[in-house]
Amino acid sequence: LAVKNDQNRLNQIWPEISPLQQQYSKGLFGEESLFAKTLRKTLTDEQQAKYQAVLLERRRAGYRPAITASLAKLGNGVVLRQEQRESLQKLLLEETQPPLLFGQYDSQVVMFGLSKLPTAKLKEVLDKDQWKRLQPQLLQASGMEDYLVSYGVLEEPKSNSGVVVRSVRTVVAPQNASKAE
Numbered sequence: 001l002a003v004k005n006d007q008n009r010l011n012q013i014w015p016e017i018s019p020l021q022q023q024y025s026k027g028l029f030g031e032e033s034l035f036a037k038t039l040r041k042t043l044t045d046e047q048q049a050k051y052q053a054v055l056l057e058r059r060r061a062g063y064r065p066a067i068t069a070s071l072a073k074l075g076n077g078v079v080l081r082q083e084q085r086e087s088l089q090k091l092l093l094e095e096t097q098p099p100l101l102f103g104q105y106d107s108q109v110v111m112f113g114l115s116k117l118p119t120a121k122l123k124e125v126l127d128k129d130q131w132k133r134l135q136p137q138l139l140q141a142s143g144m145e146d147y148l149v150s151y152g153v154l155e156e157p158k159s160n161s162g163v164v165v166r167s168v169r170t171v172v173a174p175q176n177a178s179k180a181e
Helices: 007-026 034-042 045-072 082-095 106-116 119-125 128-141 145-150
Strands: none
Touching: 034 045, 045 082, 045 106, 082 106, 082 119, 106 128, 106 145, 119 128
């Protein structure tokens, strides 16, 4: 409360508050909670599979209204017809994973999901003008993964080797650079 109206002080303490806010947003029953650890050790493999299936179905049920609301309020003059909204909703439900948590990040999750859909499939649903207007939003949303993962809204991305991969950078040396450099 002492720093409520002092933006400079608030900026100074924000690095300390941010990790706590992220942990709070992940909830009491996240993957590293005592509850989750106990479940993993208590349930049989079959029970664990059934439990995970029920959780996924619950998340999918919550994902549907989040998609509907997000598609209804697309920006940049992207107005969708009913059949387009239904087609995009079907694509998102079939080809993207629902968030782990629902709330303030629902629109970002839906836009991130749209950004990960194959371009050809999106172009089948949208007309040229809609596609042109939606592209900048999709480009912006494609960079949201780390942010959404850090707040516990999306699962950590996984590669086939089990190593988490978030970005890949390639360094290319100039052709005339010497080996000593």
